[in-house]
Amino acid sequence: MKMDSKKILKEITKSRKGIKIVTHERPDVDALGSVAGMGWILHSMPMPFFTCVETWLSFHPDLRPPSSASACDMQLVLDVSDPNRTYGFDTGLHTVVIDHHPVDKVPFFSVVDPACCATSALLSELFSDYLDDRSSTCFLAGVLADTGVLSYSNVDERALRDAIRLIQCGAKWEIAYGEATKICGMEQAKHIAQLLRRVYEYKPGVFVLTVPKEDRVKFGFTDADCSSALSIMQWIGKGCLFISARENNNQAQITNISFRSRYPFEAIKYAKAFGGGGHRMAAAAKVSMGLGEVMEEVLALVDTDVPAFTQECNEPPQLSELDLQLSQAYAESELLSVNVSEDLLEGMSQLISKGANAERAAMKVREDITLESLHELADWINGSGDVSNPRTLVQRIFARQVDPSCQS
Numbered sequence: 204m205k206m207d208s209k210k211i212l213k214e215i216t217k218s219r220k221g222i223k224i225v226t227h228e229r230p231d232v233d234a235l236g237s238v239a240g241m242g243w244i245l246h247s248m249p250m251p252f253f254t255c256v257e258t259w260l261s262f263h264p265d266l267r268p269p270s271s272a273s274a275c276d277m278q279l280v281l282d283v284s285d286p287n288r289t290y291g292f293d294t295g296l297h298t299v300v301i302d303h304h305p306v307d308k309v310p311f312f313s314v315v316d317p318a319c320c321a322t323s324a325l326l327s328e329l330f331s332d333y334l335d336d337r338s339s340t341c342f343l344a345g346v347l348a349d350t351g352v353l354s355y356s357n358v359d360e361r362a363l364r365d366a367i368r369l370i371q372c373g374a375k376w377e378i379a380y381g382e383a384t385k386i387c388g389m390e391q392a393k394h395i396a397q398l399l400r401r402v403y404e405y406k407p408g409v410f411v412l413t414v415p416k417e418d419r420v421k422f423g424f425t426d427a428d429c430s431s432a433l434s435i436m437q438w439i440g441k442g443c444l445f446i447s448a449r450e451n452n453n454q455a456q457i458t459n460i461s462f463r464s465r466y467p468f469e470a471i472k473y474a475k476a477f478g479g480g481g482h483r484m485a486a487a488a489k490v491s492m493g494l495g496e497v498m499e500e501v502l503a504l505v506d507t508d509v510p511a512f513t514q515e516c517n518e519p520p521q522l523s524e525l526d527l528q529l530s531q532a533y534a535e536s537e538l539l540s541v542n543v544s545e546d547l548l549e550g551m552s553q554l555i556s557k558g559a560n561a562e563r564a565a566m567k568v569r570e571d572i573t574l575e576s577l578h579e580l581a582d583w584i585n586g587s588g589d590v591s592n593p594r595t596l597v598q599r600i601f602a603r604q605v606d607p608s609c610q611s
């Protein structure tokens with residue numbers, strides 16, 4: 204890492220006119236946190252730069268770095284390495300890639316580390332000497348987004364160490380948590396509730412959400428609504444495969460399909476079958492087919508893994524003493540949504556270094572969350588009209604994610 208750090212610093216400080224920072228199309232919070240955090244790093248050096256993203260979504264305006272250049276002689280491509288998937292890619296411009304998606308070979312100057320939980324985490328390691336409170340908060344948002352608030356299978360000791368370092372450099376947990384999980388006001392909360400109501404269990408442990416074009420137009424479901432719903436679907440304790448398929452609302456016969464998985468299911472296998480890609484347990488594809496047609500093929504593929512997989516995935520997890528101790532940290536902090544301190548994370552990091560498993564420990568806290576819990580959550584949101592009086596664990600966690608002041 205120290206080598207990469209020197210190498211990349213040497214490369215980017217060659218720029219004289221300015222650096223253009225870009226990322227993938229339809230950016231997620233790791234992409235935006237990477238771009239914004241990197242902007243703040245260059246701002247503090249200082250090096251002239253500007254950012255170019257398809258949309259900032261609800262990413263807070265105060266966290267977006269001010270551009271200091273109008274021209275550039277280099278582009279920094281973050282969280283993606285494929286020019287075709289990069290928004291604003293400039294062919295012919297000197298290109299530097301920093302990414303955590305697994306790829307065979309990148310024809311540019313690059314640091315690619317698929318073992319790293321988030322591109323934001325990788326950047327925080329590469330530029331650890333330059334972190335301040337703003338860049339740290341942006342990077343922590345990206346880390347929390349790509350790790351399901353440090354609860355997915357990609358959480359290892361390194362992820363915890365990165366999170367702790369960011370807090371030591373001034374990252375604000377509440378702000379980063381807010382950015383990583385943000386639900387924009389009651390309007391978006393109600394959209395998500397409507398989507399959660401539609402989720403069904405296809406086979407034991409396999410949960411599916413499908414959104415046809417007509418409904419997107421009729422109810423105004425956005426991509427952000429669908430991805431928030433997919434994150435919440437993963438709260439289900441006994442789930443192993445989560446599928447969200449949505450038809451494009453302006454192009455005909457295009458369906459975006461996202462997969463999230465837990466062992467023994469592998470999201471990447473399904474995404475690849477449809478020409479997509481991503482990570483082992485979180486992957487996606489864009490398919491030139493209507494929703495019905497795609498789902499028929501997807502479910503046929505799922506059928507080949509069921510029942511062998513579902514049986515294994517529905518067996519009660521074997522928790523070690525260390526896992527149980529770690530699950531205590533998740534329980535006390537309601538899955539890291541409240542009362543998170545550096546000490547708490549330090550304790551978690553030590554348990555993980557001794558062999559505790561973050562995903563299993565978080566699952567212990569989720570074990571009673573079922574599809575019915577999410578349907579009840581949806582009814583509560585729609586029925587109460589606000590989220591000010593949460594009573595159950597899922598209601599409290601949901602309510603903490605709703606930002607009433609958000610402008611998307």
Ligand SMILES: [Mn+2]
Nearest residue numbers: 233321322349
């Ligand atoms: Mn990422």
